[in-house]
Amino acid sequence: MSYLEDDLKLALQRAEPSGDFTERVLARLNAPPRKRAWWEELAVLFQPPRVQWVALTVVASVVIPIAGIQYHKEQRLRAQGEMAKQELVFAMRMAGSKLHKVQQKVLGMSQTENRL
Amino acid sequence: MTVSSAEGTAVRVQEDLERSDEGNLPAFAEIVREHQAMVFSLAYYFLRDRGLAEELAQEVFLELHRSLASIQSPAHLVFWLRKVASRRCIDQTRRRLFWPKLRLEDVPEPAARTREADPLLTRALARLVASLPEKPRMVVILRFQEDLDPSEIADVLDMPLSTVKSHLQRSLAMLRDKLARTVGEIAI
Amino acid sequence: MKILCSLTLFTMMAAAAFGQGLDLKHLDRLAAKANDTADVTLDGSLLKLAAKFLSASDPDEAKIKKLVSGLKGIYVKSFEFEKEGEYAESDVAAIRSQLKSPGWSRIVGVHSKKDGENAEIYIKTGGADGGLAIICTNPTELTIVSILGKIDLDELSDLGGNLGVPKLDLEKSPDKSDKSQPPKKKEDE
Numbered sequence: 001m002s003y004l005e006d007d008l009k010l011a012l013q014r015a016e017p018s019g020d021f022t023e024r025v026l027a028r029l030n031a032p033p034r035k036r037a038w039w040e041e042l043a044v045l046f047q048p049p050r051v052q053w054v055a056l057t058v059v060a061s062v063v064i065p066i067a068g069i070q071y072h073k074e075q076r077l078r079a080q081g082e083m084a085k086q087e088l089v090f091a092m093r094m095a096g097s098k099l100h101k102v103q104q105k106v107l108g109m110s111q112t113e114n115r116l
Numbered sequence: 117m118t119v120s121s122a123e124g125t126a127v128r129v130q131e132d133l134e135r136s137d138e139g140n141l142p143a144f145a146e147i148v149r150e151h152q153a154m155v156f157s158l159a160y161y162f163l164r165d166r167g168l169a170e171e172l173a174q175e176v177f178l179e180l181h182r183s184l185a186s187i188q189s190p191a192h193l194v195f196w197l198r199k200v201a202s203r204r205c206i207d208q209t210r211r212r213l214f215w216p217k218l219r220l221e222d223v224p225e226p227a228a229r230t231r232e233a234d235p236l237l238t239r240a241l242a243r244l245v246a247s248l249p250e251k252p253r254m255v256v257i258l259r260f261q262e263d264l265d266p267s268e269i270a271d272v273l274d275m276p277l278s279t280v281k282s283h284l285q286r287s288l289a290m291l292r293d294k295l296a297r298t299v300g301e302i303a304i
Numbered sequence: 305m306k307i308l309c310s311l312t313l314f315t316m317m318a319a320a321a322f323g324q325g326l327d328l329k330h331l332d333r334l335a336a337k338a339n340d341t342a343d344v345t346l347d348g349s350l351l352k353l354a355a356k357f358l359s360a361s362d363p364d365e366a367k368i369k370k371l372v373s374g375l376k377g378i379y380v381k382s383f384e385f386e387k388e389g390e391y392a393e394s395d396v397a398a399i400r401s402q403l404k405s406p407g408w409s410r411i412v413g414v415h416s417k418k419d420g421e422n423a424e425i426y427i428k429t430g431g432a433d434g435g436l437a438i439i440c441t442n443p444t445e446l447t448i449v450s451i452l453g454k455i456d457l458d459e460l461s462d463l464g465g466n467l468g469v470p471k472l473d474l475e476k477s478p479d480k481s482d483k484s485q486p487p488k489k490k491e492d493e
Contacts, residue, residue: 026141084351098447
């Protein structure tokens with residue numbers, strides 16, 4: 001196998017997703033239907049059918065953006081954390097690789113000196 | 117891995133599959149944990165976006181949960197996950213019409229390097245792979261991440277074997293050319 | 305340049321010269337000339353956030369999580385250039401002069417005349433906080449790594465020597481379990 005193919009195997013090694021990935025998959029499987037707030041239940045009782053759509057639309061246009069903002073905030077923090085983690089892993093690997101390289105050189109040279 | 121431990125794993129996965137199909141969520145969770153790295157990595161190296169890759173990987177497992185009854189064996193499970201993940205990755209890029217496509221020519225060549233594992237080279241190579249056109253990109257990822265041979269890749273991607281071989285040959289030549297210009301002759 | 309005969313690797317506890325690590329700002333202008341640049345600054349809350357996202361199930365990340373637990377900051381600047389002469393010796397000298405301050409000692413210096421590669425490792429001892437600095441240069445590359453805090457050099461070097469280099473399989477093993485697949489259509493040979 002060529003060096004390029006070795007390097008590609010290294011570059012494309014499997015990486016783990018975030019630590020709670022499995023939990024998030026299960027959470028999506030388990031997610032119950034959204035429970036209606038008490039005032040929504042009341043509104044349904046007192047309004048004629050065609051107005052329900054208007055009411056629901058108004059409620060949705062308030063609730064969904066708020067939920068959306070919260071969701072996006074959490075997503076942003078997660079993305080920031082993941083990016084920082086990647087930078088950390090890269091930096092530590094860089095440091096480790098340089099240190100290891102120097103160590104190998106020094107050990108190799110000391111073996112040569114001992115032989116002399 | 118010894119033969120007996122490989123068999124043991126296959127038996128365990130088969131049991132998890134059967135229990136998952138019966139609605140046992142902890143068993144399904146085990147299946148997710150077993151294969152999440154594979155599915156996530158396929159998406160990540162293809163899309164080069166961690167957040168998107170995680171979302172796509174989640175979708176794959178949700179689809180798996182819906183399709184558990186059709187999974188025949190642990191080997192079929194792996195095949196199914198690779199197939200669905202690959203298809204979703206390629207579909208994802210087609211949906212992103214305004215994604216600025218990074219062309220191979222635009223990716224700067226990595227500078228000359230030594231043969232030790234080099235994090236910068238690793239990162240640059242992953243970027244080069246991500247700049248390949250979609251289908252050749254997935255072929256390269258399946259070949260080098262999953263260690264599949266061309267006939268297996270052809271099955272996963274539902275692609276003629278000759279096309280897979282051609283994609284692989286041309287992609288490696290492009291990558292080799294980009295690297296060889298600075299590193300010199302690449303030993304084959 | 306004398307080459308030390310052995311590298312002693314052990315856990316260091318040391319006083320940091322600078323709360324913020326080395327001053328590497330003068331290197332920022334090299335990014336415009338470099339083919340490839342890496343610039344990492346992780347300290348304080350960002351370092352803690354990054355560490356929180358490390359996975360215990362990934363062996364490399366688990367090692368890093370252990371290494372990072374005693375750190376206050378990690379700073380990397382790395383530049384790779386198309387041709388020689390893109391950075392000046394004075395760029396490196398400015399960093400070395402910071403490492404001459406009290407407490408810092410150079411423990412390794414390796415120079416190769418053949419390929420012009422140079423590597424230096426500095427540590428600072430004698431207090432509550434640790435410090436490690438690595439300077440690596442060759443004619444087309446300049447890399448500076450600065451780590452503040454308690455660091456285990458042995459484990460860090462081990463991380464760099466084991467990046468999961470795959471086995472060289474000259475041919476596919478015949479008993480791969482995932483070769484067995486459900487009935488499928490004949491591929492086009």
